[in-house]
Amino acid sequence: MRKLTLLLLITMTISCSKKENASLIVFNANIYTANENFDKAEAFAIQNGKIIAVGTSSEIQENYNSEKLINAEGKTIIPGFIDAHCHFYGLGLQQQKVDLTGTKSFDEVVQRIIDFQKEKNVSYITGRGWDQNDWEVKEFPTKEKLDELFPNTPIAVRRIDGHALLANQAAIDLAEVTIKTPFSGGEIHQKDGKLTGIFIDNPMELIEAEIPTPSKSEQIQALKDAEKICFDFGLTTVDDAGLSRETIELIDSLQQSDELKIRIYAMVSNTPKDLDYYLNKGIVKTDRLNVRSIKVYGDGALGSRGAAMKEPYSDKHSHFGAILATPEEYLNVAKQIAASDYQMNSHAIGDSANYLMLKTYKEVLKGKTDRRWRIEHAQIIDKKDFKYFDNILPSVQPTHATSDMYWAEDRIGAERMKGAYAYKDLLNTYGKIALGTDFPIEKVSPFLTFYASFARKDLNNYPENGFQLENALTREETLKGMTIWAAFSNFEENEKGSIEIGKMADFIILDNNIMEVEASKILNLKVEATYIGGERVK
Numbered sequence: 051m052r053k054l055t056l057l058l059l060i061t062m063t064i065s066c067s068k069k070e071n072a073s074l075i076v077f078n079a080n081i082y083t084a085n086e087n088f089d090k091a092e093a094f095a096i097q098n099g100k101i102i103a104v105g106t107s108s109e110i111q112e113n114y115n116s117e118k119l120i121n122a123e124g125k126t127i128i129p130g131f132i133d134a135h136c137h138f139y140g141l142g143l144q145q146q147k148v149d150l151t152g153t154k155s156f157d158e159v160v161q162r163i164i165d166f167q168k169e170k171n172v173s174y175i176t177g178r179g180w181d182q183n184d185w186e187v188k189e190f191p192t193k194e195k196l197d198e199l200f201p202n203t204p205i206a207v208r209r210i211d212g213h214a215l216l217a218n219q220a221a222i223d224l225a226e227v228t229i230k231t232p233f234s235g236g237e238i239h240q241k242d243g244k245l246t247g248i249f250i251d252n253p254m255e256l257i258e259a260e261i262p263t264p265s266k267s268e269q270i271q272a273l274k275d276a277e278k279i280c281f282d283f284g285l286t287t288v289d290d291a292g293l294s295r296e297t298i299e300l301i302d303s304l305q306q307s308d309e310l311k312i313r314i315y316a317m318v319s320n321t322p323k324d325l326d327y328y329l330n331k332g333i334v335k336t337d338r339l340n341v342r343s344i345k346v347y348g349d350g351a352l353g354s355r356g357a358a359m360k361e362p363y364s365d366k367h368s369h370f371g372a373i374l375a376t377p378e379e380y381l382n383v384a385k386q387i388a389a390s391d392y393q394m395n396s397h398a399i400g401d402s403a404n405y406l407m408l409k410t411y412k413e414v415l416k417g418k419t420d421r422r423w424r425i426e427h428a429q430i431i432d433k434k435d436f437k438y439f440d441n442i443l444p445s446v447q448p449t450h451a452t453s454d455m456y457w458a459e460d461r462i463g464a465e466r467m468k469g470a471y472a473y474k475d476l477l478n479t480y481g482k483i484a485l486g487t488d489f490p491i492e493k494v495s496p497f498l499t500f501y502a503s504f505a506r507k508d509l510n511n512y513p514e515n516g517f518q519l520e521n522a523l524t525r526e527e528t529l530k531g532m533t534i535w536a537a538f539s540n541f542e543e544n545e546k547g548s549i550e551i552g553k554m555a556d557f558i559i560l561d562n563n564i565m566e567v568e569a570s571k572i573l574n575l576k577v578e579a580t581y582i583g584g585e586r587v588k
Contacts, residue, residue, distance in 0.1 A: 130286025193247025
């Protein structure tokens with residue numbers, strides 16, 4: 051009997067010794083790996099922040115030991131969401147400003163500003179989120195009421211898309227702007243020889259140059275606030291579409307000290323100083339930060355009629371929107387970027403801006419097949435221009451379609467709508483598509499993105515049969531666009547975006563199966579846990 055017991059102990063010891071150690075084992079899960087074949091799995095093992103094995107629960111438990119086990123109890127696990135286009139730092143700063151999203155009238159905008167100032171009592175009031183298209187009177191507001199209520203306190207509040215701004219007279223005077231102030235690449239509205247307070251695109255810089263810069267502590271708090279919001283929604287990587295060197299270096303310092311854990315793909319704002327610095331420095335890469343792209347603006351936004359169109363707006367004849375620089379300036383910038391290892395990511399909404407940026411890309415990328423230069427938004431494309439996306443990566447935001455669908459056709463007409471928000475056409479041309487939100491312009495939730503992408507409906511489940519369903523993506527295409535294809539758009543597909551051996555252990559646990567649940571229930575999905583590098587952060 052003693053010999054038998056000893057033999058069993060020796061056998062068990064040998065068996066255990068053959069097992070490989072892991073820091074975490076996840077098993078009994080419904081895993082969508084998002085790999086090339088879109089395989090499913092039940093379990094995976096993690097060591098040193100990376101996935102070392104993927105398979106069935108029995109396979110993983112038979113071959114790996116860990117003191118930390120997660121029994122997922124059959125719940126769905128997917129790779130951590132990657133938002134391919136957002137304004138992460140801007141989201142954080144917005145938490146310190148007056149929130150004007152969802153306002154249904156200018157009176158409500160004014161009341162929120164009053165309430166905010168009563169609580170905060172700041173020297174300069176800033177905010178964002180108003181949208182005149184949501185009001186009964188769908189016209190740009192004017193500054194008179196703000197002048198009356200706040201004669202001595204400057205106010206500058208951006209439209210929801212960030213491409214229009216309302217300033218009161220105190221802010222205008224501080225910036226020393228008059229009707230004679232020169233500008234280009236946008237509009238300064240005036241009526242009866244007086245400024246109305248509305249500034250669109252480039253001229254906004256005249257006002258914003260006088261807005262006080264956030265303190266270091268406010269900047270840090272903004273980044274931490276944004277991170278918490280993102281983790282709650284299962285976002286593990288965010289592509290911030292336009293950051294200064296100062297902010298990028300602050301992010302890096304916080305990540306290095308482990309105060310900021312989220313992974314960030316930083317697009318450098320196209321200022322001469324920062325462009326020169328990063329193109330000369332080269333790619334900056336850590337496990338959490340990737341700086342290898344330049345953000346360029348081609349035009350404004352459709353909601354503020356700043357999107358550059360080939361033909362006049364249908365609801366404002368003789369108005370074409372605005373290209374924000376000259377073709378020569380875009381070509382020069384593109385040549386600079388093409389001579390480096392950096393990626394060029396250009397904001398283009400209107401069909402004219404998309405054509406200009408696509409043609410510019412094509413001219414400087416001759417013979418270069420894998421630069422992955424991106425068109426951000428790719429919102430309205432002339433049908434004959436889709437062919438240019440054969441080597442240009444589309445980066446789109448599905449909730450723009452379901453937010454704009456109420457009024458977009460009024461702006462551009464039925465014919466041009468055939469090439470608008472055409473995500474399936476873009477996918478079919480390039481072969482991949484990167485999906486994001488553009489938050490805080492849209493809501494942060496990736497579930498709204500997912501729903502808008504394949505159901506083509508908004509929060510109210512409108513329209514009943516979906517908006518331009520011929521350009522809906524499938525659930526599989528949508529999940530890829532929010533994970534592995536987004537990683538590809540960042541040159542990171544070999545390190546994240548899917549649950550595969552050798553990749554970062556960034557994953558989330560959902561309370562329901564996003565790939566099979568009834569479509570309308572996707573809006574109510576919850577993230578039960580968010581992991582980055584195998585560490586739980588939510």
